[in-house]
Amino acid sequence: MMSAPDTEIRASSSALFAVKAEKKRASGVQFVRWLLLFGGGVVMIMPLVYMISTSLKYPFEVFNLNLIPEEPTLDNYRYVMQDSRFPTWFLNSFIVATITTVSNLFWDSLVGYTLCKFRFRGRYIVFIAILSTLMIPTEMLVIPWYIMSQQFGWLDSYWGIMFPGLMTAFGVFLMKQFFETVPDDFIEAARIDGLNEFQIWWTVALPLVKPALAALAIFVFLGNWTAFIWPLIVTNSQDMYTLPVGLTSFSVEQAVEWELIMTGAAVSVLPTLIIFLIFQRFIIQGVVMAGLKG
Structure with missing residues (x-):
């Protein structure tokens, strides 16, 4: 043993x-x-x-599969930035995406806060009606949008490009769900202190939902920055083209200038990266806070 x-x-x-x-x-x-x-x-x-x-390639080298160009060149960037309408298209996209993003952050958060923290008859019906618009395909809305733009004289203008996206049902839903996490005690305390409802929304509620605002800003900016179908339909002159629409002008019947298309696409990625880098810390903060609450 x-x-x-x-x-x-x-x-x-x-x-x-x-x-x-x-x-x-x-x-x-x-x-x-x-x-x-x-x-x-x-x-x-x-x-x-x-x-x-x-x-970074010359036209004759575009279809080579090598990732490192044999003869790197910056001529494509010089042409795109100096000899084409690319700067105008870039500015148009920036104006449209920026104004639309700011509009969504303001109106979507305001409506979401109202539907979440105010008690009034029919608010659930209003919320369901807003959500029901998400079930309608964008392609079905293009014709009504175009008729409205034509009747109000918005064709080939910034307003015509922007008005369908100045407020979104998804943004209202997202903000309402985040406002649910804001304690009602904070709202009541602010009312007792004498703040009006707009001040409560601006100074108390909004700072507590920064992650949602950051996520909404990224989604809306990217969606409008890369939008193609509606800007293509509502614009007529090249000076009003947005970036995705303008880049298609490098494709003609005789040939497709892939090197110019890729150059424009490479430059157009920069704003989206900057927006993400600015707001990513708020999204990470929101994920961490959600984990702690869970």
């Missing part, structure tokens, strides 16, 4: 072996996870790399 010390030693050895085996399995799983994440990252970033690579 084994003595007690021998039994304890063998039990300790078995436990140590089990711990080492578990660590080895965990490290193997972690390695597979990192490998999958790396592969997914490569797949996602390759189109961006190819776009930048093509923008």
Whole structure:
């Protein structure tokens, strides 16, 4: 028979072996996870790399699959920025996306706050009616939008491009759901202090839903920055084209100037990256706060 010390030693050895085996399995799983994440990252970033690579190529080299151009050139960037209407298209897209984003942040949050914190008859019907508009495909709304633009003289104008997106049902829904997390005690305390409803919304409620505002700003800006169908329909002159519409002018019947299209696309990515970098910390903060509340 084994003595007690021998039994304890063998039990300790078995436990140590089990711990080492578990660590080895965990490290193997972690390695597979990192490998999958790396592969997914490569797949996602390759189109961006190819776009930048093509923008640095001469026309005769566009269809070469090499990512590093044999003769890198900045002529495409010079042409796009100096000899085309690209700066005008860029400015148009920036104006439309910025004004639309600010409008959504103001009106969507205001309506969401009203539907969340005010008690009035029919508010659920109003909320359901707003949400029901999400079920209507955009393609079905294009004709009514165009008729409205024509009747009010909004064709080929900034207002004509912007008015369908100045307020969105998705933004109202998002803001209402976030305002649900704002304690009613804060609202009542502000009312007791003498603040009116607009001041309560602006100074008390809005600062508590910054993550939602950041997410909404990113969604709305990206949606309007990349919008194509409606700006194509409502604009007639090239001076009113937005960036996605303007880039199609580099594609003609005789040839498609891929190097210019890729150059314009590469430049157009910059504002979206800047917007994301500005607001990402608010989104991360919101995720952390949501985790702590859970």
